[in-house]
Amino acid sequence: xxxxxxxxxxxxxxxxxxxxxxxxxxxxxxxxxxxxxxxxxxxxxxxxxxxxxxxxxxxxxxxxxxxxxxxxxxxxxxxxxxxxxxxxxxxxxxxxxxxxxxxxxxxxxxxxxxxxxxxxxxxxxxxxxxxxxxxxxxxxxxxxxxxxxxxxxxxxxxxxxxxxxxxxxxxxxxxxxxxxxxxxxxxxxxxxxxxxxxxxxxxxxxxxxxxxxxxxxxxxxxxxxxxxxxxxxxxxxxxxxxxxxxxxxxxxxxxxxxxxxxxxxxxxxxxxxxxx
Amino acid sequence: xxxxxxxxxxxxxxxxxxxxxxxxxxxxxxxxxxxxxxxxxxxxxxxxxxxxxxxxxxxxxxxxxxxxxxxxxxxxxxxxxxxxxxxxxxxxxxxxxxxxxxxxxxxxxxxxxxxxxxxxxxxxxxxxxxxxxxxxxxxxxxxxxxxxxxxxxxxxxxxxxxxxxxxxxxxxxxxxxxxxxxxxxxxxxxxxxxxxxxxxxxxxxxxxxxxxxxxxxxxxxxxxxxxxxxxxxxxxxxxxxxxxxxxxxxxxxxxxxxxxxxxxxxxxxxxxxxxxxxxxxxxxxxxxxxxxxxxxxxxxxxxxxxxxxxxx
Numbered sequence: 001x002x003x004x005x006x007x008x009x010x011x012x013x014x015x016x017x018x019x020x021x022x023x024x025x026x027x028x029x030x031x032x033x034x035x036x037x038x039x040x041x042x043x044x045x046x047x048x049x050x051x052x053x054x055x056x057x058x059x060x061x062x063x064x065x066x067x068x069x070x071x072x073x074x075x076x077x078x079x080x081x082x083x084x085x086x087x088x089x090x091x092x093x094x095x096x097x098x099x100x101x102x103x104x105x106x107x108x109x110x111x112x113x114x115x116x117x118x119x120x121x122x123x124x125x126x127x128x129x130x131x132x133x134x135x136x137x138x139x140x141x142x143x144x145x146x147x148x149x150x151x152x153x154x155x156x157x158x159x160x161x162x163x164x165x166x167x168x169x170x171x172x173x174x175x176x177x178x179x180x181x182x183x184x185x186x187x188x189x190x191x192x193x194x195x196x197x198x199x200x201x202x203x204x205x206x207x208x209x210x211x212x213x214x215x216x217x218x219x220x221x222x223x224x225x226x227x228x229x230x231x232x233x234x235x236x237x238x239x240x241x242x243x244x245x246x247x248x249x250x251x252x253x254x255x256x257x258x259x260x261x262x263x264x265x266x267x268x269x270x271x272x273x274x275x276x
Numbered sequence: 277x278x279x280x281x282x283x284x285x286x287x288x289x290x291x292x293x294x295x296x297x298x299x300x301x302x303x304x305x306x307x308x309x310x311x312x313x314x315x316x317x318x319x320x321x322x323x324x325x326x327x328x329x330x331x332x333x334x335x336x337x338x339x340x341x342x343x344x345x346x347x348x349x350x351x352x353x354x355x356x357x358x359x360x361x362x363x364x365x366x367x368x369x370x371x372x373x374x375x376x377x378x379x380x381x382x383x384x385x386x387x388x389x390x391x392x393x394x395x396x397x398x399x400x401x402x403x404x405x406x407x408x409x410x411x412x413x414x415x416x417x418x419x420x421x422x423x424x425x426x427x428x429x430x431x432x433x434x435x436x437x438x439x440x441x442x443x444x445x446x447x448x449x450x451x452x453x454x455x456x457x458x459x460x461x462x463x464x465x466x467x468x469x470x471x472x473x474x475x476x477x478x479x480x481x482x483x484x485x486x487x488x489x490x491x492x493x494x495x496x497x498x499x500x501x502x503x504x505x506x507x508x509x510x511x512x513x514x515x516x517x518x519x520x521x522x523x524x525x526x527x528x529x530x531x532x533x534x535x536x537x538x539x540x541x542x543x544x545x546x547x548x549x550x551x552x553x554x555x556x557x558x559x560x561x562x563x564x565x566x567x568x569x570x571x572x573x574x575x576x577x578x579x580x581x582x583x584x585x586x587x588x
Contacts, residue, residue: 117294121557122516122523122564126298129557132545133305209422213527216424217542232424236531239428240436250425257420 008270015266018259022079025256029075038066040073041224049242058248061231062238067248070226074249077227079256081142081220082207086200088146093153094196098184100154101161111154118151124210131219138221141214145207156199160192194271202264205257212253228253280576284569291565296351299558300344303550311336313548317360356555361547366555370537376446377529377536380459381521383452387460388467388517392510395464396471397503403476411468418465423524427458427531444533455532459525463517467510474506481505508579515571519564 010016028035037057047064050056058067100108118126130144164170164187173183212229214220221227223234228249235245303310311330315322331337335346350357356366399408431454435443442451478484479502487497522537529538537556544552576582 113290113294116291117298120291120295120565121561122519124520124526125523125557125560125564128523128526128541128545129302129553130305132541132553133302133550135307135548136546205420209420212422213424216422217527217530219545229422229424232422232428236428239432243432246425246428246432250422250428253422253425254417254420257422258417261416261420 012266012269014262015270018262018266021255021259022263025075025252026079028072029079032069032072032076036066036069036072038069040065040069040226042066043224049238059244061234061245065224067231067245070231071228071248071252074226074228074231075252077138077221077225078208078212078229078253081138081211082204085142085145085149085207085211086204088142089150089153090196090200092146092150093157094189094192096150097154097157098161098188098192101158102165102180102184102188108158111151111158115151115155118148121148124213127210128214128219131214136219136222138215138225138227141211141220145210149207153196153199157192157196160195161188164188164191198264198268198271201260201267205260205264208253208256208260277576280582281573284572288565288569292562295558295561295565296348297344299554299561300347302557303554306550310334310550313550314360317547317549351558356558357551359544359552360549361544366551369540369552370555370559373535373537373540376534377522377525377538380452380455380525380529380534380536381518383456384460384463384521385514385518387456388464391460391464392467392471396468397475397498399468400472400475400479400506401498403472408472415465415468418461421462423458423462424527424531426461427454427528430454430458431531446535455525455528455534458531459521459528462524463521467513467517470513471506471510474509475502478502478505504578508575511578512571512575515567515569516564519560519567522563523560 032040037055042065044060044064047056047060048062050060050064052059056066056068058071061067061070096107096111100111126148127141127144130147131141134140134144167187170183170187173187178186211220212227212232215227215229216233218233221230223230231249232246232253235242235249238245306313309327309331311327311334312322314330314334315326320326335343338346354367356370358364359366359369362369395411399411402408431443434440434454441453442448443454445451484497484501487501488494525534525536526538526542528534529536530542533539541553541556544556572582
C-alpha cells in the first residue's frame with residue numbers, strides 16, 4: 001500500500017522535481033556554514049554593489065554583503081520558520097481537533113465558536129495585529145501565525161474525525177472495549193495523517209509567502225539576519241540602479257512557493273485519489 | 277427574503293461579540309505596560325506616579341470584565357480611544373485613511389473582474405486547448421508570486437524603464453494602475469480558475485442540454501444560462517475577496533506609498549500605537565463581516581435555492 005503510493009509519487013514528475021528543488025534549497029540552507037562562499041552578515045563597505053564575480057557569485061548588496069551567502073543562510077530562516085509555524089499549528093490542531101471531534105462537549109463548542117470568530121477576520125489581519133501587539137521579531141511572527149492558523153486546521157481535522165468515528169471498524173473497536181485513546185491512536189490518527197500532510201504541504205507555500213511578506217514590512221526577522229523578505233526590503237531603495245538585488249530573493253520565494261504548491265498537488269493526487 | 281436577511285443578521289450577533297472579545301484581549305498581549313508606552317510617546321518620564329495616573333485614566337486598574345464592558349460601551353458608540361501618537365480619536369484617523377484603501381481595493385476588484393470573467397469563460401469553453409493550458413500556468417504563477425516582489429517588477433519595468441506610470445503616491449488615475457494591478461493579479465488567478473470550474477459544472481447541466489435542444493444560439497446559452505449560474509460562487513467569494521483586498525493592501529500600500537489604512541497600521545505598529553492596532557482589527561473584522569453579509573444577500577436574490585433552502 002505504502003510502496004504503491006511511493007511509486008505513484010515517483011511517477012508524478014512535477015511532484016518529484018519540486019521535491020528535489022525544495023530539498024536542494026533546504027540542504028543549501030543547512031550546509032550554508034560549510035558551503036557559503038562568504039560571511040552573510042560581514043559588512044565590507046569597499047565592496048558595495050559589487051557585480052557578480054568568483055568571490056561573490058551573485059554580487060553584493062548595499063552593505064557589501066555576499067548575496068549568495070545571504071540567500072543560503074536565508075533559506076534556513078525562511079523555510080525553517082515556515083516549517084516551525086506548521087509544526088506548532090499542526091500539533092495544536094491535531095490535539096484539539098481530535099479531542100473536539102471524538103469527545104465533543106465543551107471543547108467542541110469552544111472550537112467551533114473560535115473558528116467562527118477567526119473566520120470573521122480577513123486573511124492576515126489577525127496575524128498582523130497579533131504580531132504588531134507583540135512587537136517586531138521573527139519569534140513573534142511565528143507565534144502570531146500559529147495562533148491564527150491552528151483554528152482552521154483543527155476544524156478540518158475535527159470534520160475528518162467526525163466522519164471516521166462512525167466507521168464500522170471504529171465502532172467494533174469500541175464494542176470490543178478498546179479505550180478511547182487507543183482507538184484514536186490506532187484507528188483514527190493513521191487515517192487522518194495522510195490528509196493532514198497534503199493540507200500542510202499545499203499551505204506551506206502560503207506560510208512562506210506570509211512570513212516573507214511580514215518580514216518585508218519589517219515585522220519579522222530583524223537586521224542583519226539574512227531572510228528573503230528582509231533582503232527584498234533592503235533592496236527596494238536600489239531598485240533603479242541594482243534591480244538584480246530584487247530578482248534573487250524574489251525568485252527564491254517564488255520558487256519555494258511554486259514547489260510547495262506542486263508538491264502538495266502531487267501528494268493529493270497520490271494519496272487522495274487512491275482512497276477516494 | 278426578509279426572513280433570510282433577518283436570520284442572517286441575527287446570526288452575526290455572537291460573531292460580533294466574539295470579535296469584540298478577541299480584539300479586547302489583544303491589548304493584553306502587549307509585553308509592556310501600555311501606560312508606560314503612552315508616557316514615553318508623550319515625552320513624559322514614566323515615573324511610578326505618572327504611570328499610576330495614566331493607568332487609572334485608561335481604566336487599566338479596574339477588574340478585567342469591567343474593563344471589557346467599559347470598552348465595549350465606548351466601541352458601540354464608535355469611540356475607539358485616542359491615538360498615543362497624534363492624540364486624535366482613532367476612529368477619525370481610520371476613517372481618514374480608509375477611503376484611499378477602499379479606492380484601491382475597488383479598483384483591484386474591477387481589474388479582477390475584467391481579467392477573470394473573459395479568461396474564465398473562454399478557458400471553460402475552450403477547455404484543454406493551448407489557451408486553457410497557458411492560462412492555467414499563468415494562474416498558477418500568479419497565485420505563487422509574492423505581491424511585494426511583483427510590485428517591484430512592475431515598478432521597474434513600467435515606471436523606471438519605460439516611464440509609463442508613476443511608481444509612488446496617490447492623486448491621478450495613473451497612480452492607481454500599478455498598485456491596483458499588483459493587488460489584483462493574485463485574486464484574478466484564483467477567480468479565473470473558480471469561474472472556469474463553475475462554468476464547466478454548469479455546462480454539463482440538463483438545462484443547458486434542454487436549451488440546446490430548443491435550438492437556442494450557443495452564445496445565448498452561455499451568457500444567459502451558464503454564466504449567470506456560474507457567477508454565483510464567484511459572487512459569494514467576492515465579499516470575502518474585497519475584505520482580503522482591504523487587508524492585503526497592507527503590503528501593496530507600503531510599497532507604493534499609498535496613503536491608506538495599510539500604511540497607517542504598519543507605522544502604528546512601529547510606533548506602538550496600541551489603540552490604533554486594536555481599532556484596526558475590530559474595524560477590519562466588522563467591515564469583512566458586513567461585506568460577507570451583503571454577498572450572501574446578493575446571492576440569495578440571484579439564486580432562489582439559497583433563500584428558500586434557508587427558510588426550511
